[in-house]
Amino acid sequence: MMRTRPLKVALLGCGVVGSEVARIMTTHADDLAARIGAPVELVGVAVRRPDRVREGIDPALVTTDATALVKRGDLDIVVEVIGGIEPARTLIGTAFEHGASVVSANKALLAQDGAALHAAAEEQGRDLYYEAAVAGAILLIRPLRESLAGDKVNRVLGIVNGTTNFILDKMDSTGAGYQEALDEATALGYAEADPTADVEGFDAAAKAAILAGIAFHTRVGLDDVYREGMTEVTAADFASAKEMGCTIKLLAICERAGDGASVTARVHPAMIPLSHPLASVRGAYNAVFVESDASGQLMFYGPGAGGAPTASAVLGDLVAVGRNRISGTTGPGASAYAALPVSPMGEVVTRYHISLDVADKPGVLAQVATVFAEHGVSIDTVRQQGKDGEASLVVVTHRASDAALGGTVDALRKLDTVRGVASIMRVEGE
Amino acid sequence: MMRTRPLKVALLGCGVVGSEVARIMTTHADDLAARIGAPVELVGVAVRRPDRVREGIDPALVTTDATALVKRGDLDIVVEVIGGIEPARTLIGTAFEHGASVVSANKALLAQDGAALHAAAEEQGRDLYYEAAVAGAILLIRPLRESLAGDKVNRVLGIVNGTTNFILDKMDSTGAGYQEALDEATALGYAEADPTADVEGFDAAAKAAILAGIAFHTRVGLDDVYREGMTEVTAADFASAKEMGCTIKLLAICERAGDGASVTARVHPAMIPLSHPLASVRGAYNAVFVESDASGQLMFYGPGAGGAPTASAVLGDLVAVGRNRISGTTGPGASAYAALPVSPMGEVVTRYHISLDVADKPGVLAQVATVFAEHGVSIDTVRQQGKDGEASLVVVTHRASDAALGGTVDALRKLDTVRGVASIMRVEGE
Incomplete structure (x- = not known):
């Protein structure tokens, strides 16, 4: 069942990601139409530098007036790949007001103003999708x-x-x-x-x-x-x-x-x-490991960035939003019903690997161990290495709060026998 | 915006997965209601052995008459976790006819009759979701x-x-x-x-x-x-x-x-x-590696089976289908628009690792190499090991078709100097 009236799409930004989105919209037009149930038509591309040559994009579509573009009133979907807070935020809000749904790859904006943008989308009955905003093409x-x-x-x-x-x-x-x-x-x-x-x-x-x-x-x-x-x-x-x-x-x-x-x-x-699946994630790849009650452990792995992977995530959203437009509905919005408070870092509990430079003399370990005990931080293992009057002491703790560990380290620094705290590293994924 | 009339759900099958689905529907009822936008009510559970004690399930809901259950006419969603072809296939068809959408975990049925089931769902304007049918909780x-x-x-x-x-x-x-x-x-x-x-x-x-x-x-x-x-x-x-x-x-x-x-x-x-991400998938875990034009390489990893992970995938579908019911729409159906033919195995091209038991005398390698050449299979490396008049020859090929490799192996078996083909293994993921 194919609708013949095309979905009208405007593209805000035409850098690495935007030009790839435009390219795929052209080269994969038939596939996209079949998957959405209607053809998609690129009706405008807002850019800052209109003189730059953009291969495969009709120059007649290019404009520097992004505001006028999102105010057209006949847009189905606005794809925002400008990045940054402004003008992206205002343009997205205007797009909602003028009837369009939005696909964005803008993590800075979503992280800062996600709640307000979701509220605006919901108020206007529009979709806001942003698979590409987190970890490029991981699809999570x-x-x-x-x-x-x-x-x-x-x-x-x-x-x-x-x-x-x-x-x-x-x-x-x-x-x-x-x-x-x-x-x-x-x-x-x-x-x-x-x-x-x-x-x-x-x-x-x-x-x-x-x-x-x-x-x-x-x-x-x-x-x-x-x-x-x-x-x-x-x-x-x-x-x-x-x-x-x-x-x-x-x-x-x-x-x-x-x-x-x-x-x-x-x-x-x-x-x-x-042995943790995240340990073998190499090079510039990204991966996200999720632990849940019923599913146990899941991992999503993929390229973390790059024009083509990010464009793919944008287009996946474009298909979903396009389908929603045709059926006259919207996808699941941001559900924030749980409204949980965020605890401060001091309350985070984990394990620590602490490396200390200490004087190489008897009794140092006892002093150090006492400081840990006084702050309620339980020691798992200690490794001591000495040479030429200097020694290093590597302590791995059991689980303790960040606040307790911070107090421990402050106290360790005050010991005469501790020359310095060489490193403190959390131990995760166990 | 919460609808107060609950979505009515029937469960077909109450084994490991089914009982976990029922349990989570009860314990996470508020979460599910918030995520769907309406409460969900379990109105019937079809089982084969009604006398078995099922903790947490109201005995009044249990029935052995699955057909009558799916014919109630007021069901929103039928969850099928019986498995196997019949009676699952007929029950799903009946559920569609009587107005319900279906969530299934039945890979055998989907693999065998997926096309017909999708057609039935589409004809009746219902959803057919089955995230749990492939690789349990991998969510792919x-x-x-x-x-x-x-x-x-x-x-x-x-x-x-x-x-x-x-x-x-x-x-x-x-x-x-x-x-x-x-x-x-x-x-x-x-x-x-x-x-x-x-x-x-x-x-x-x-x-x-x-x-x-x-x-x-x-x-x-x-x-x-x-x-x-x-x-x-x-x-x-x-x-x-x-x-x-x-x-x-x-x-x-x-x-x-x-x-x-x-x-x-x-x-x-x-x-x-x-070095391939699939190589480090340990134990009973599953993972699926996807290569695409734009996204490059993606991997989805998770538990391949188990009641709780599979139930989680079922419930994810239940939420999606529930949301679709409320908004009066259906999700994306099976799109088979590409209608590509399936090539026979003989046309599959890959690399091979072949281990031969051969006579330990001069000229064997030349004979073997000639056979590969005659069949158009190019050799990448050969490793020869000899002891006591017997020797083994390990050949790794460049990419060749399955048919060409098959012909090569048949011809190798006919050589007097080849005592046997110890193993043939494909080499993938390079």
């Missing part, structure tokens, strides 16, 4: 939102940034230091000239906020996500990880806290056992 | 059908049977033979008393048929799937695989053939490189 928002809708998710553990995974994988496999691995990532195009958003965990934190909201049917803001970058991970940390049968990954972790009445979301480097 | 039908709807899938490579993966993983990690590993799987409950359906690949073949249909938007019947079990895989094969940096998995492989104008579907043991 739909399973999380729809397939696990009858299950209870307890934890999401993800490698959601390809740049940092490339760097950490390189450090792991070659023994390189952070700077050397970053230089290689930059040379190969895996890291941007200014890698801050990636290596300091800002990108991953935005994705963690979106994931936590969907997984737990609640609202988690960007400010609710604890964030720690991976610039201080050293070759020595990888050596320590190997001794424990672990590797190091930058993880986005969203969990139900304690009794399930609150949630936590955080991004930081962590050791995970080599 | 929805991403394949919906998220990749704007992409072109070229290949699906899956470990879709937990029993055989457990056995092969055990052989790989311990050096055990097939029988020993099977005995352990049986003792631990991973293999049934009669393991034929699993170890001979029948279960995987049914899943391959369903997957191929969804991935390529076409119809693939059970008879279209080439099937080879894994009972003849030996410890020696694993030793050979290790020398090649590979392991052995029972794979379901669905591909576009040659120019993309046809498809193939097959199940057989194969060597895959240890």
Whole structure:
């Protein structure tokens, strides 16, 4: 049953992702029409630099007036791949007001203003889909939102940034230091000239906020996500990880806290056992590991970025939204009915690997162990190595709260026999 | 916006999966209602043995008359977890006729009669969902059908049977033979008393048929799937695989053939490189690796079976179908618009690892190489090992058709100097 009147689509932004979306809309037009039940017609492409040559896009469709484009009034779907907060936010709101549904790949905007955008979509009876906003083409928002809708998710553990995974994988496999691995990532195009958003965990934190909201049917803001970058991970940390049968990954972790009445979301480097499925995620790939009551452990794996994979996720959404338009309905909106509070980082409970530089003399271990005991942090294993009056002490703890561990480390720093805290790394995925 | 009239659900079958579905419908009733937009009410449970105690299920709901239950006329959703062809097929047809949508976990039925069932659902304007029918809780039908709807899938490579993966993983990690590993799987409950359906690949073949249909938007019947079990895989094969940096998995492989104008579907043991994400899928876990034009490589990983994971997949479908009922629509049906023919196994092209027992004398390698050349099969590497007048010759080929390889092996068997063909194993995932 094919409708002949086409669905009208406007494209906001025509960079790497946008031009790939436009290309596939043309080359796969028949497939898309068959899957949606109506042809799709690209009626306008809003860009900043109209003079740039865009292969395969009719120049007559190109405009610099994005506002006028979304106000046309006859649009079925607006695809927003501009990125950033403004003008994307205002354009999406205007699109809803003028009758269009929206497919977006904008993680920064969704993480910051997802709640308001969802409310606007619902008020106008429109769809807001954004599979491409988290981890490119991994395709996990739909399973999380729809397939696990009858299950209870307890934890999401993800490698959601390809740049940092490339760097950490390189450090792991070659023994390189952070700077050397970053230089290689930059040379190969895996890291941007200014890698801050990636290596300091800002990108991953935005994705963690979106994931936590969907997984737990609640609202988690960007400010609710604890964030720690991976610039201080050293070759020595990888050596320590190997001794424990672990590797190091930058993880986005969203969990139900304690009794399930609150949630936590955080991004930081962590050791995970080599036997964990996330440990073998190589290069710039991403993967998200989901633990739920009934399903147990699931993992979704795929390219974390790139024009074509992201465009594929956008087009999957385009098909779903197109089908909804034709049947006169909308898909499942953001359900935030659970309205769970977000607990502070201090209440997060996990294990820790702490490496201390200490004086090589009798009684140091006893002093250190006393400090841990006084703060209620139970020690799992201790490894001591001494040379030339200096020694290192590696302590792995049982599960303890971040607050208790923080208090322990502060007290350790005050001991005369502790020359320095070489590293503190969380141990996850056990 | 919550509707107060509940959605009426009937459950056909109350074994491991069915009782878990009923349990979660009760314990998670509020969550389900919030996610669907209406409460769900279990109004009947059809079973064969009504006297069995079923914890948590009101005995007044239990009936042995499944036909009368699906004919009630007021049902919104029928959940079929009986399994097998009949009476499940007739009951599902009757449910559609009497106004209900259907959620099924029945892979045998979907593989055999999926086309007819989809046609019946479409004719009556009902939904037919079956995420649980392939690989338990992996959650891959929805991403394949919906998220990749704007992409072109070229290949699906899956470990879709937990029993055989457990056995092969055990052989790989311990050096055990097939029988020993099977005995352990049986003792631990991973293999049934009669393991034929699993170890001979029948279960995987049914899943391959369903997957191929969804991935390529076409119809693939059970008879279209080439099937080879894994009972003849030996410890020696694993030793050979290790020398090649590979392991052995029972794979379901669905591909576009040659120019993309046809498809193939097959199940057989194969060597895959240890660097391939499927190689690290351990124990009874399942994973499906998808290659597409735009998304590149994706993998979906999870428990392949078990009551709770399968029930979770059923409930995800229940939520989706429930939402569709309330909005008066149906989800995407089976799209088979591509209507691609299925090519015979002889046209499948891949690489092969062939182990021959040969006479240990000069000229044997030349004879063998000549046979390969005569059949147009190009050799990648040869490894020769001799002892006491006997020798083994291991040949790894470049890509060749199954027909060409078959012809080669037939001719090799006729050589006086070839005492026997010890094993032939395909090499995939490169």
